[in-house]
Amino acid sequence: MNSRRSFLQRALAFGAGAISFNKLAGAESLSRKSKSHSTASLESESAHIAAVPVSVVTPDIPKLPYTMDGEVKVFHLVAEPVKRELLPGRVIDAWGYNGTCPGPTIEAAQGDRVRIVLENRLPEPTTMHWHGLEIPNAMDGMPYISQKPILPGERFAYEFTLHQNGTFFYHSHGAMQEMMGMMGIFVLHPQRAFAPQVDHDFGIVLQEWALLPNNSIPNTAGMEFNWLTFNGKAGPATTPIVVPWNSRVRIRFVNLGMDHHPIHLHGHTFQVTGTEGGRKPPTTWDPGNTVLVGVAQARDIEFVADNPGDWMIHCHLPHHMMNSMMDLLSERPISTTPLTQQQADQQMPMTMNHGKDMQMSDMHAGSKIAPNAGAVPGFPQDGFMDMAMDGVGGNKPEFMDLPRNWSVGMQGMMSLLRVMPPEQYQRYLLAKESAQPAGGAK
Numbered sequence: 001m002n003s004r005r006s007f008l009q010r011a012l013a014f015g016a017g018a019i020s021f022n023k024l025a026g027a028e029s030l031s032r033k034s035k036s037h038s039t040a041s042l043e044s045e046s047a048h049i050a051a052v053p054v055s056v057v058t059p060d061i062p063k064l065p066y067t068m069d070g071e072v073k074v075f076h077l078v079a080e081p082v083k084r085e086l087l088p089g090r091v092i093d094a095w096g097y098n099g100t101c102p103g104p105t106i107e108a109a110q111g112d113r114v115r116i117v118l119e120n121r122l123p124e125p126t127t128m129h130w131h132g133l134e135i136p137n138a139m140d141g142m143p144y145i146s147q148k149p150i151l152p153g154e155r156f157a158y159e160f161t162l163h164q165n166g167t168f169f170y171h172s173h174g175a176m177q178e179m180m181g182m183m184g185i186f187v188l189h190p191q192r193a194f195a196p197q198v199d200h201d202f203g204i205v206l207q208e209w210a211l212l213p214n215n216s217i218p219n220t221a222g223m224e225f226n227w228l229t230f231n232g233k234a235g236p237a238t239t240p241i242v243v244p245w246n247s248r249v250r251i252r253f254v255n256l257g258m259d260h261h262p263i264h265l266h267g268h269t270f271q272v273t274g275t276e277g278g279r280k281p282p283t284t285w286d287p288g289n290t291v292l293v294g295v296a297q298a299r300d301i302e303f304v305a306d307n308p309g310d311w312m313i314h315c316h317l318p319h320h321m322m323n324s325m326m327d328l329l330s331e332r333p334i335s336t337t338p339l340t341q342q343q344a345d346q347q348m349p350m351t352m353n354h355g356k357d358m359q360m361s362d363m364h365a366g367s368k369i370a371p372n373a374g375a376v377p378g379f380p381q382d383g384f385m386d387m388a389m390d391g392v393g394g395n396k397p398e399f400m401d402l403p404r405n406w407s408v409g410m411q412g413m414m415s416l417l418r419v420m421p422p423e424q425y426q427r428y429l430l431a432k433e434s435a436q437p438a439g440g441a442k
Contacts, residue, residue, distance in 0.1 A: 103184030125149030236410035274300030
């Protein structure tokens with residue numbers, strides 16, 4: 001009990017727990033007004049403050065552990081075929097690293113010397129490129145230019161010193177291998193945290209997949225992407241980001257796909273503080289709520305989570321807010337050709353067979369559709385798409401306290417930012433601590 005109490009005290013030490021949430025309504029407008037006009041204080045950022053950066057969290061992606069060989073951090077990556085469940089009932093045969101796709105998150109610090117040993121368990125040669133890193137040419141991973149390809153069953157050790165900081169990524173330098181999922185995020189922390197210091201740091205990898213009917217292997221030559229993912233998961237299976245009210249948050253986005261993605265955050269205004277080139281000067285930060293993450297780019301956003309509630313964060317391209325959008329009968333759950341209520345209901349069993357934990361939403365009912373709906377040009381569009389998968393998160397604490405049917409509008413490249421008041425966040429921390437195995441990482 002003492003350890004649990006101290007755990008909570010540390011987690012809430014920044015002061016959110018001391019603020020009465022009952023006073024929020026009266027103070028909220030003043031608080032948000034002062035924060036939204038605090039550009040001057042942000043622009044007064046000095047190089048660093050005397051604090052250690054917080055560790056990055058990449059929901060649904062593990063971190064890559066390392067060992068020490070003298071002063072060198074040694075990481076091991078295994079390139080191999082993997083199975084990835086995008087959504088319950090939709091498992092794909094991808095290629096990745098260490099059993100996951102995207103690959104595990106690599107986290108290091110500016111000034112570190114690293115050795116990353118890549119073992120090739122693929123049926124064909126591969127190499128590794130360290131996207132954005134300024135390293136010796138021999139370590140850049142360009143096949144036949146900077147190195148010979150790593151043959152099946154072989155290993156290659158990449159070793160270099162990290163003099164940069166920021167959000168980078170690693171990936172195979174074979175185009176089709178990239179489209180099979182062979183990439184991961186590589187975070188380099190500064191030696192001292194930037195000011196204003198963030199309380200929470202997250203990373204999200206953006207990917208697209210072209211999946212043909214009854215086929216689990218991505219069509220890497222295709223251009224019609226019908227599954228869009230955050231960290232290898234499609235909404236609503238994406239694990240939400242949970243933060244306490246009034247904390248400062250950074251989210252890092254990395255895109256190595258075929259499409260650009262305008263990522264929109266509900267309920268908050270952020271500033272873009274970094275790119276794949278590192279930290280931006282504070283005088284260049286612009287307020288916004290949508291950031292375009294182009295192909296081969298990284299974008300870091302920062303904001304104060306001063307607006308409590310459950311907020312969507314998603315790509316705003318309409319077809320990227322949906323699952324299985326290819327116009328294929330066996331893959332597309334709902335037709336947009338004219339339907340009657342009876343015809344739509346007949347499609348529901350087929351749709352529900354696409355995944356477990358899927359149930360009819362109580363929002364879907366004939367009474368919600370106008371009697372003359374069939375006479376309206378364009379109907380139906382979203383009228384028959386209210387199907388919930390509320391159980392998709394299992395017992396994960398990140399999904400606690402969500403309202404019934406929360407998952408109805410959560411599809412594709414979409415997740416939730418959950419800004420919790422102190423009492424709720426304390427319950428979340430207790431649930432998360434209880435869910436950890438003995439000796440497991442928090």
